Amino acid sequence: xxxxxxxxxxxxxGDPALFAIVRLSLVVSLxxxxxxxxxGIPLGAWIALTNFPGRQGAIVLLNALMGLPPVVVGLxxxxxxxxxxxxxxxxxxxxxRAMIIAQTVLVAPxxxxxxxxxxxxxxxxxxxxxxxxxxxxxxxxAALIWDARFSLVTALLAxxxxxxxxxxxxxxVGGNIDxxxxxxxxxxxxxxxxxxxxxxxxxxxxxxxxxxxxNALAWTARRAGxxxxx
Amino acid sequence: xxxxxEELPVVFDGVSVTAGPVTILDNISLSLAAGAxxxxxxxxxxxxxxxxxxxxxxxxxxxxxxxxxxxxxxxxLKRAIVFQRPAMLRRSAAANIRFALRAAGIPRAGHAxxxxxxxxxxxxGGLADRAARRLSGGEQQRLALxxxxxxxxxxxxxxxxxxxxxxxxxxxxxxxxxxxxxRNIKVVMATHDLGEARRFAGDIVMLHRGRVVExxxxxxxxxxxxxxxxxxxxxxxxxx
Numbered sequence: 001x002x003x004x005x006x007x008x009x010x011x012x013x014g015d016p017a018l019f020a021i022v023r024l025s026l027v028v029s030l031x032x033x034x035x036x037x038x039x040g041i042p043l044g045a046w047i048a049l050t051n052f053p054g055r056q057g058a059i060v061l062l063n064a065l066m067g068l069p070p071v072v073v074g075l076x077x078x079x080x081x082x083x084x085x086x087x088x089x090x091x092x093x094x095x096x097r098a099m100i101i102a103q104t105v106l107v108a109p110x111x112x113x114x115x116x117x118x119x120x121x122x123x124x125x126x127x128x129x130x131x132x133x134x135x136x137x138x139x140x141x142a143a144l145i146w147d148a149r150f151s152l153v154t155a156l157l158a159x160x161x162x163x164x165x166x167x168x169x170x171x172x173v174g175g176n177i178d179x180x181x182x183x184x185x186x187x188x189x190x191x192x193x194x195x196x197x198x199x200x201x202x203x204x205x206x207x208x209x210x211x212x213x214x215n216a217l218a219w220t221a222r223r224a225g226x227x228x229x230x
Numbered sequence: 231x232x233x234x235x236e237e238l239p240v241v242f243d244g245v246s247v248t249a250g251p252v253t254i255l256d257n258i259s260l261s262l263a264a265g266a267x268x269x270x271x272x273x274x275x276x277x278x279x280x281x282x283x284x285x286x287x288x289x290x291x292x293x294x295x296x297x298x299x300x301x302x303x304x305x306x307l308k309r310a311i312v313f314q315r316p317a318m319l320r321r322s323a324a325a326n327i328r329f330a331l332r333a334a335g336i337p338r339a340g341h342a343x344x345x346x347x348x349x350x351x352x353x354x355g356g357l358a359d360r361a362a363r364r365l366s367g368g369e370q371q372r373l374a375l376x377x378x379x380x381x382x383x384x385x386x387x388x389x390x391x392x393x394x395x396x397x398x399x400x401x402x403x404x405x406x407x408x409x410x411x412x413r414n415i416k417v418v419m420a421t422h423d424l425g426e427a428r429r430f431a432g433d434i435v436m437l438h439r440g441r442v443v444e445x446x447x448x449x450x451x452x453x454x455x456x457x458x459x460x461x462x463x464x465x466x467x468x469x470x
Contacts, residue, residue: 129317131288133333133381134306143329147320229321229361 029163032103044115065109074172102169107159114155236299244294266432267417278420310383316374318362330380368399
């Protein structure tokens, strides 16, 4: 049987094991994007609006961190969470939480760097008006983040794309344990190396479909919002 | 009627602004007091916008000092400004005004009524829910006026409010400015349009190359200018 055909059958049959893998992938990546946004958006906005010594260096570093190799992040988180590591007592290694931590580390710089650029551009446009309105620092940040919200969605999507696609970090800290820490990407890596191509292809199709669906959803929301708010 | 406000008079005492080797304002001494509008005229680059920014308190002078009702470093509580190219927040017209009301610390309970009142005043009552950035240039200028008035200012600075508008839009904006001035709000307006200066000015301050070349009541400035620069400007010569 051609690999593609049985892959689609697998997807269409709603196999519970497959469903669990898809679900875990989404939980891990979406949680990571959420956590990374909670850190990255304020950090990016702060760098955009604050003058401090070494700011230029911080911006270069942040931009460079967007290209962090997942395996290196996985290794670093592995070392931190391993029994003898500084956070070993948390007992998180080879759990979904460890995977969320690793992907958060991977995604936070992307969201922070894109937020920094977006907020800085908007601040140039708004600076005079907001200053003339005698708005305090918190009010400024809130106004800029709110008015940049449609562009920030793009930053979140870039982060989600990165998280959903990577395998290097989560396979190291998660261990690809069947039924516990196996995600779409780690399963694809494993099944391909085992030679079970139908499952690998099926998971690949599902992964791409999900990424497209989430982007389409975000795009639609952005267009609708922009029509209302300009 | 508003009590004589602590923002006025705005007094410039030997104010200079330099940017590197360039002198933008040169030893300006000037008092903007309550009453009819003061119009700043002068060619492009004469320092009108910088003077307004200083008067608003957006930037400190390089030398000299500015006081508002006798106070230095007074926060811009009852001052408002409309920039030449106002930035519209990425929100609806009404939300732009609500934002200004919030920033001015006005209690939330009155926001809805005040917002529609201000939109009506500038003739945008029907466009409350329209995205501000989708409005035309003239509509944006009027929204910027409403947003500035949301601060309930004692003094309103206007930087060439009609510079890029057609006659219809210009008339709409000028009508609003006239209404504002009639409400006892001090208007200080920069323009390089002599006709506009004639239509509004109680006092005229003429700037050229960062200096006040002549200042005084509009009638005497327009009829019997004392300086060569003022005569040249009034005669429509190109003042460079």
